[in-house]
Each structure stands twice: as structure tokens, then as C-alpha cells.
Amino acid sequence: MRTVMMKAQELAESILDSEIYQKMKQQENAVRRDPEAAKALGDMIEKRNRVENILSAADMDPNELAEASREMEEAEKRMNENEMIQSLKDCRKDFQTMMDNVNKILRLVITGETEDDTKFSGCGGNCSGCSGCR
Template structure:
């Protein structure tokens, strides 16, 4: 079992050394340095916390929930227009794709099964990554 955990740590280190991880990490840092993004994220999280508080009440106020939901949507829309957030979303999507490929390859190696249309881990039989 120790060997499994050792190899898992090695895999984690290899993933952290990947271009996809580095790009995502740099994009996260850039987004955090943007004062507008930080302010909008703070407003979003504040509204989200308020929604959770209202939902814990015996009789949640629908109007209050609607107003908070609209505030969250507004913050999200504004965040999605910031270049740093757009870059972060793209980087997270690419990193998620890498993790998905790793999981698919592990599943294939262990079980011999592959989901149809998904990556087998063999680039020679592939028409290209998505």
C-alpha cells in the first residue's frame, strides 16, 4: 500500500509540474491581483452566505432570496467579463481536461474498459484532444 501512495505523490508532483497546472496557477494569481475581481468575488460570496442564512430560516422570504440571487448573478456576469477571470476559466477547463485524461487512463489500465469517445491514453489511436 505504501508503494501506491508513493506513486500517487509522484503523479501529483508530475501534474503540478504540467503546463496546464502552471497556467492555471498563474491565472489564479493574476485574477486575485485584480481589485475589481476581488471586490466582485467578495460581493458574490457575501450574497451567497446571505442566501444560505435565509434558507436556514423556518419561512424564507422569497423576495429576499430573489434579490440575493440577482446580486449573485450580476456579480458573476461582471466577473465573467474580466480578462483575468476569462483566462482563469479557460485555464481551469484545460486543467480539468488533463485530470479527466489521467483518470480515464487509470481506469483503462486498471479495468481495461474505456468510455466510448473518451481518451484511451494512446495518442496514436486518437483524432486529437478536445
């Protein structure tokens, strides 16, 4: 067990040292330091919190919810139009892709199957006599 935990720690450290992770962290810091990006992100969070608060209220006003939802959509649009935030989203997507690939490799080595293979476990591929996956 100790060897497995040490290898897991090595993997985690390799992920932290990866160019993809480092780029994502740098972009997160850049967004925090940029007044326009930070404001767009803060506004979006504020508007989303308002919608969540309205939804959780026992005496929810549908008109207030509609207005808050409209404001949240506008804030989201402004946030998504910000180049720095868009770059951060791209970095996070790249990081997620890397992590998905790490998980696929682990799954393949451990089970001999990829994620797609598991959809048809025990299936020979000939669907003529099968009604299981149609």
C-alpha cells in the same frame, strides 16, 4: 503497497509540475492581485452567501430571496465579464480536462475499459434482442 504509494506521489508531483497546473495557479494569483477581479469575485461570494443565509432561515421572506437572487445574478454576470476571471475559468477547465484524462488512463490500464465502455458492460452491441439500455 509502498511502490503504489510512491508512484502515486510521483504522479501528484508531475501534475504539480505540469504547465497546465502552473498556469492555473499563476492565473489564480493574478486574479487575487487584480483589484477589479478580486472585487468581482468577492461580491459574487458575498451575494451567494446572502442567498444561502436567506434560504437557511426558518422565516424566509420570498421577496427578500428574490431580491438577493437578482443581486447574485448581477454579481455573477459582472464576475463572468471580467477577462481575468474568464481566463482563470479557462485554466481550470484545462486542468480538469487533464485530470479527467489521467483518470481515463488509469481506468483503461486497470479495467481495460474506458468510461464509455462501462455503459454497456456485458453488451455485445447488438440491441435487437435487448431491452436493457433503451
